[in-house]
Amino acid sequence: MCGTTFVYNPYVSISLDRQRQKLPIYKSRDHILFLVEKFQTLVLVGETGSGKSTQVPQVRNYSFVSLHIISSVPFGLRIIK
DSSP: OOOOOOOTTTTSSSSSHHHHHSSGGGGHHHHHHHHHHHOOOOOOOOOOTTSHHHGGGGGGGGGSOOEEEEEEEETEEEEEE
């Protein structure tokens, strides 16, 4: 496949941390942390673009729990260890 991929980011002028805070999933961060530490299995459902598959793996930075994340994406299944 040839060509260039262009991704439009209307928030390019603000920091990555601030961009992360604009994602819908960010508001639930503390609750997700609690659930990950309390339960062995967690099913997380959200709209496309909400930050599920990009932000939830970063929970590992804030938790002492070992995570194995299985993410359902339109083109298959992704497993993050």
